Amino acid sequence: MNRHIAVDIGASSGRLVLGTLRDGKLALEEIHRFSNGFTERDGSCFWDIDYLFDQIISGLGKAKAQGITECTLGIDTWAVDYVLLDAEGNRIQEVYAYRDRRTDGVMEEVASLIPPETVYAKTGIQQLTFNTLYQLYAHDRQELAEADQILLVPDYLYYKLGGRKINEATNASTTQLLNLETGDFDSELLALLHLRREQFAPLTVPGESLGFIKESLVARYDLPQCRLICAATHDTASAVLGVPVQSGRTSAYISSGTWSLLGVELSRPINNPQAMAANYTNEWGAFGTYRFLKNIMGLWLIQEVRRLDGGRFSFAELARLAGEAEGFRSLIPCNGDRFLNPDNMIEEIRSACAESSQPVPQTPGQLARCIFDSLALSYRSYLQELEELTGTAVEVLQIVGGGANNGLLCQLTADVIGREVLAGPTEATALGNLAVQLIHEGSVGNIAEAREIIGNSFPIAAYSPCAVPGLQEVLARWEALHAPVAAGDSI
Incomplete structure (x- = not known):
């Protein structure tokens, strides 16, 4: 069949x-x-x-x-x-x-x-x-x-x-x-x-x-x-199955959708006190694996901004407007509880910026840029944690899911992590779902073969890191922003 x-x-x-x-x-x-x-x-x-x-x-x-x-x-x-x-x-x-x-x-x-x-x-x-x-x-x-x-x-x-x-x-x-x-x-x-x-x-x-x-x-x-x-x-388990293998390079993934799930696939869980303190999870994966990952608030932030703005702009248009806005002007701690399900995401973002004495984003482009900058910096912070907890340096970050379509966010991520970002496939979740069916039917021998087929079947965009002017000052602001909430990170 x-x-x-x-x-x-x-x-x-x-x-x-x-x-x-x-x-x-x-x-x-x-x-x-x-x-x-x-x-x-x-x-x-x-x-x-x-x-x-x-x-x-x-x-x-x-x-x-x-x-x-x-x-x-x-x-x-x-x-x-x-x-x-x-x-x-x-x-x-x-x-x-x-x-x-x-x-x-x-x-x-x-x-x-x-x-x-x-x-x-x-x-x-x-x-x-x-x-x-x-x-x-x-x-x-x-x-x-x-x-x-x-x-x-x-x-x-x-x-x-x-x-x-x-x-x-x-x-x-x-x-x-x-x-x-x-x-x-x-x-x-x-x-x-x-x-x-x-x-x-x-x-x-x-x-x-x-x-x-x-x-x-x-x-x-x-x-x-x-x-x-x-x-x-x-869906994250299926998405991870749909991540193409990067032969010869150590890699981590981000399954980017409503949530951003950043992690690696392991053969054994890491459930020590250090992993608990960093709030990493060990979800069971297919074929005897574990998904060691961090939940990050993800595109829910921009989804809510778009909804509250009446859907005037598509997600692609919001990314374009964000690209035209000043970078790293305003930042938010994406994983704060306040952004889980606020009454009004736009006002919550503006309040968070005002409370931290930052410029308050007003336009859709400024709001979107605030979100994308903050997500990219979140990826940097949690990627560093991931490397420390696993004891393995990550050479390339693979973004799959809907967020792989956001070229601005992918480039920002490459810039702040200082490593290559590969984006795609966007339909990794469906592909992982299908991979299990193909293996069951005997059309594909195992998940390694399925991942090779996926990598050869769909285009993957590559983003090389570029220098970010004033990055050290941005990182200092980012660290200061998280100092009072680090212990309460619970998303």
């Missing part, structure tokens, strides 16, 4: 992408694209999970209309958010979005019951206010007790399509509930939440067959016969 569909859903948009392998090259065709976003109701933030499922069905209907009668299918989405099911397999309530403020103060409350150092030693997962551990602690206790199953978002979508309940390992690791030693849910942390192991489905690894899409769905909506393959369902 040479028809493979990746369902790739992020926090701001989703798509169904068809992948075909011909003559050693992987070709992509976008079948269906749709918007995504949480809604606020009665003071809480929710995802419309039924809408997402309907969009998958709509996309598969388009695939059938194009003549695709049989295919494999894999799903990836964002992490940490979950769905509660009753004994009949029905969803109990709406799905909370991770930016919901119900977890405010929960980390501190949990820390009074079990030391954060103990949790990190067990799980290797960084302290984030929205981790599933804290979301479940904040959830209504009675409702949790009545839940027969707790599935993460992509697991639920697989269940709706095929009927099998799973907890895919790369995504389940982000819950901060998996024990690195036992390879399963940690009994002490489950007891803290008053949960039972049987409320979570068995752990499933990427590449496992999950059966076929329900015949009732195929008949009702005239869909292709889809063999469901368990992808690396955490």
Whole structure:
């Protein structure tokens, strides 16, 4: 079978992408694209999970209309958010979005019951206010007790399509509930939440067959016969699988989208006190690997600025306007809690600049330049941390995902880190999803071969570092800006 569909859903948009392998090259065709976003109701933030499922069905209907009668299918989405099911397999309530403020103060409350150092030693997962551990602690206790199953978002979508309940390992690791030693849910942390192991489905690894899409769905909506393959369902895990290998050079990656995830792929976790102090995470990857990485606020900042500006400018136009604005004029600590989900991102950025006695950005170009400069400097800071924690110097930084399209940000990053930046492929997440399907089908031997094919199939832009006038003064301002919040970095 040479028809493979990746369902790739992020926090701001989703798509169904068809992948075909011909003559050693992987070709992509976008079948269906749709918007995504949480809604606020009665003071809480929710995802419309039924809408997402309907969009998958709509996309598969388009695939059938194009003549695709049989295919494999894999799903990836964002992490940490979950769905509660009753004994009949029905969803109990709406799905909370991770930016919901119900977890405010929960980390501190949990820390009074079990030391954060103990949790990190067990799980290797960084302290984030929205981790599933804290979301479940904040959830209504009675409702949790009545839940027969707790599935993460992509697991639920697989269940709706095929009927099998799973907890895919790369995504389940982000819950901060998996024990690195036992390879399963940690009994002490489950007891803290008053949960039972049987409320979570068995752990499933990427590449496992999950059966076929329900015949009732195929008949009702005239869909292709889809063999469901368990992808690396955490979108970052899939994105890392889609990063081409840099032969002969040590490299790190940034999966750049709503979030920027900067890290390296390791064969063993690093869950020592130094890694915990730097707030690095050890998320499980496909094929026995670990994603040792740092969460950085990412393009969420510019997405919110664009939304609040009424969408007057495209992201490409905002990058152009930023390029015309004065560089390094105003900077913000991107990973501050205040930027996670403020009432108004534009005003939050302006307030942060005013409070630190910097020029306040007024125009869309100035706001965008403030964001891109600050992201590039964040990448520099965290890349240095990464090198110290791993003991390995990074020679090249590979940016994949939507942020690879932002030439200004890529060049700024090369300039401030003083190393080459390679940008692309932009569809790394879908490519990683497809790679697992191709390996399962036997079309590709292993992930190394898949990465080589990806590198040969898509253009990669190279950015060499240029001198930044006054960089030392910029770095001094950057360090001063972070001095009061370094210990509270929790994104």
